[in-house]
Structure formats: structure tokens, C-alpha cells
Amino acid sequence: MALRKIVVLTYPGLRPFEFGIACEAFGIDRSDSGLPVYDFVVASETAEPVPTTNGFTITTSHRFDAALDADLVIVSAGADAGLSPAVPATLAAAYARGAAVMGLCTGAYALGEAGLLDGRRCTTHWRHAEALAARFPAAQVDPNVLYVCDDRIFTSAGTAAGLDLCLHIMRTEHGARVANAVARRMVMPAHRSGGQAQYIEAPVPPSGSDSLSKLMDALLAELPAEHTINSMAARVNMSPRTFARRFAEATGTTPHAWLLRQRVLYARRQLESGREPIELIARRSGFGTAALLRHHFQRHTGVAPTAYRRAFSATESMV
Template identity: 85%
Template sequence: MALRKIVVLIYPGMHPFEFGVTCEAFGMDRSDDGLPVYDFVVASETEQPVPTLNGFTITTGHRFDEALDADLVIVSAGARGGTPAAVPATLAAAHANGAAVMGLCSGAFPLGEAGLLDGRRCTTHWRDAAALAARFPAAEVDPNALYVLDGRVYTSAGTAAGLDLCLHIMRAEHGAEAANVVARRMVMPAHRAGGQAQYIEAPLPPAGSDGLSELMDELLAELPAGHTVNSMAARVNMSPRTFARRFAEATGTTPHAWLLRQRVLLARRQLEAGHEPIELIARRSGFGTAALLRHHFQRHTGVAPTAYRRSFSAAGPPV
């Protein structure tokens, strides 16, 4: 895709954060850094000021027909229903004319209304994923991915994931160094893979569940130790079968899967905090070996432990 003209469609009730993401990523003149300057256009359906979700308005002199010869058309987050009909109609027409289209966060819903998610992988904020899948059953909704590109249809999860998608597009269009320059200007990680999980924390242990809450508190303090269904069941005076059934009823998952998830979360916190060797983190988090840590961490988060640390370590690079 030759990326020259980028059009952002604004409409009543839109979220200004995701709109700001598009302005920051594509609407800034960074020619002093040797980067291309896009023909960046903000377009509304009519000449009337557009009210945002936060109560202020945006006025632009450009209309939706600007999108018909654009290379990329973007719609930011807004209400999950009630998008003005002109928005999906414009998205569909622009896509038919060869443009790529991008929905940030709940901006995936107008793409679905345009029929552009049918038969495609897509994502949105994890809170809206079930609603998106229910409303557009022909779409393949991935509730975990940060962003998804399927053909010329791009979608992202909430907030910062929109910036990740914009940087990915810049990287594909202009190379890694250009994307790195923009990331440095915005003081954010240069690259997070789209398949990386949205990192939803596990819920709190359930209260009053046959002693399961107390047991889970104890297990959280003892994650490096070896635990089996039999040993956990014995601590709450249940048979292994009854324990496994009641645990699943209370948490929605198995004891083994819950333990793995908590150990991954513990490993995440250690990776964020410093530069200890992976082998040491594996032992401290209960995996025992670096190989097992890498396997389960990759399976749960979509990225390797070292890649996660590069993006999220608060300690900075090792010295």
C-alpha cells in the first residue's frame, strides 16, 4: 500500500482519545526527522460541529467524500450502536475503491456495519469482543489480540493498542527505523506484536466458596512450590474429583490452568521489575526451568519472555 492520503471520519459521540491517536501518528509534520508528511484529512458528514463523548465539539471543513480517493480511512471508537449510516457507507465505498480501512477499539462496529468484517479476523477492546461477535457472526473476533490486519481491513484493541497498530503500519510502509523514530517521539515501545495478548488480569478469588478463597490466597503465596490436584484437594478436605468440579464452578477454569495463569502473571511482574536471568525467574514463579517458562509464557501472552521484558521493563536496559 502506497500511503499518501489518510482520512479520519469523525461523528457524534466519538471517543477523542482514539481520534487523538490518529492525529499523533499520522497528522504530525515530522519531516525534520526525514519522515514523510501525509495528506491527513479530518472529515465530518456535515458542516455542523461534531460533539465528542467528552462534551466538546470538533469542526472541520472537510466532508466524507474525501475518503473516496484515500489510501487509508480510519474510524475511531464510539458507541457500539447508532453510528450514523453515512459512516459505514463511506467505509464500504472507500474500501471498494481500493483504500485500506481501520477501526480503532469500538471503531470495529462501523466496519462490521459496512459488511467489511464478514469472513475476516478482527479484534476490539476485550470488553466489547462478545458484543462484536454476536452482532457480526460472520466475523472471526479475536478478543485477545492487540491488533489484527486481514487484507485491507485493520482493527485494534483499546487505547494504546491503536498506537501500536499505527506504528505497525508505518513500519510496513516505511521501515523499522521510521517507526522507531515516531515511537521515540511519543515515548513508547517501538513494537508490540499484534498477536500479543491484551493482558487482562485474573479476577480476584471468589469469596465463601467452600474454603477455595482461602486456599487460592495461600497458593498465591506459594506459587514456586509443587502443587497437584490431590494436594490442593486435601487442603480443603475434598476428594480430588469434588475439588476439581467445585473449583471450576467457582473460577470457570481448572486448578491446573489457574495455577499456570498465576505463575505467568508472577513471571510478568518479575520481568517488568528487573533483569534477573530467565532461569531464576522460572524457579521463582514455579515453572522450574527456563524452557517451561518460555513455553507457557508464549502460549498465554503471545510473546516470548525476553520480548515482553524489552517492551515493559521499568528498570530500563541492563547496564
């Protein structure tokens, strides 16, 4: 995806924080650090001031038609109902002309109104995920991730996850050096592992959660070993069924899915920081074979391990 012109659509009920994320990521001239500069445009439907949820207004010099030749069109979080039809119509028209579109947090609703989420994976803030799925049943809403990139449709979870998505797009478009440098300028990590599950409000963890925490710490140090439901349950003195239930209550996922995710994260860190052969990383991460690593790595990240290393290896992106 070429990334030159970026347009942010404003509308009544806009939330300033997510709007500011788009401005911070793409609207600042960082050419003094040798970083890309974008044609960044903020547009509104009319010339009237746009009221935000925080009591002030935004006035722009550009209208929505500025988005029709954009490379990326962003809609910020805000009202999840009562949007002007011009917002989804502009998103749909820009997408049809080849632009990528991004919904930050509840901005995903605007993408849904435009028909762009049908049949696609997407996300939003976990508090709104169920409602988003109910309103757009053809969308595949994943409430556990920080962001989703499905072809040219980008969605993020709440607040800071929007910055994670923006950095991911920069990393994909310009490489790890640029994303890392922009992250340093913003004093934030270039990549945050994990998903929304760790932030979702949940009841007080059930009895035994401390033992589960200790078990997970131990498993992280034993990724190359084989772990089954039975073997993990035995280590915390639970039946396999009770263990699986309590693990899901405490983490929001299954033991197998959690362990698989940790192995992929370990492989990612190794690919980013070193030059070890894929076969060695596969053994150390617990996948055993390079073929199995490639299968699960591509399923989780969307790219092959070798392509990920080329794009994100720290040895190729030092500045």
C-alpha cells in the same frame, strides 16, 4: 500498501482520545526528522459541528467523499450503536476502491456495520468483545490481542493499543527505522509484547498463583528445555488437571499456548537485535528446529522469520 492519504471519519459520539491517536500518529509533520509526511484529512458527514463524548465539538473542512481516494480510512472509538449509515457506507466504498480501513477500539462496530468483518479476525476493547461478537457473528473476534491486521482490515483494542497498531502499520510500510523514530518522538515503546489478557479484569487469582508466577519466571529462563503439562504441574505440586485450570484462570490462556507465545517472543527479540542463524535461534527459543520455528513464527506473526528480520532488525534500523 502505499500510505500517502489518510482520512479520519468523525461522527457524533466520537471519543476524543482515540481520535487523537490517529492525529498524533499520522497528522503531525515530522519531516524535520526525515520521517514521512501524510496527506492527513479529518472529514465529517456534514458541515455541522460534530459533538464528542467530552462535551466539545469538532468542525471539519472536508466531507466523507474525501475518503474515496484514500489509502487508509480510520474510524475512531465512539458510540457502538446509532451510527449514521453514512459512516459504514463510506468505509465499504473506500475499501471497495482499494483502501485499507482501521477501527480503533469500538470503531470496530462501524467496520462490522459495513460488512467488513465477516469471516475475518478482528478485535476491540476486551470489555466490548463479547458484544461485538454477538452483533456480528460472522466476525472472528479475538479479545486477547492488542491489534489485528487481516488483509486490509485493521482493528485495535482499547486506547493505547491504537498507537501500537499505528506503529505496526508504519513499521510494515516504512520499516523499523521510521516506526522506532516515531515511537521515540511520542516517548513510547516501538513495540509492546503481549495482549489484552494481561489487562482483563479477573477475580482474585486462585490459591497457588504465587507459585505459578515463580514457575513462569523459571520457564522463561528454560525455554530450550522440554516442558509438558505433567512436568510443569509437578513443579508446583498440582495435578495436571488442576494446574491447567488454575493456569488458565490466572493468565487467560493454556500452559502450552503461553509457552509457545513466549518462545515466539524470544525469537522475535533475537531476530530484531542480532544476526544469529535461524537454526541457533530455534534451539535457544525451544523450537528445536528451524522448520518448527518457521511454522509457529509465521502462524503467530504472519511473516517468516527471515522476512521479519529484514523488516525489523535493529542492526538495519539504527538512526
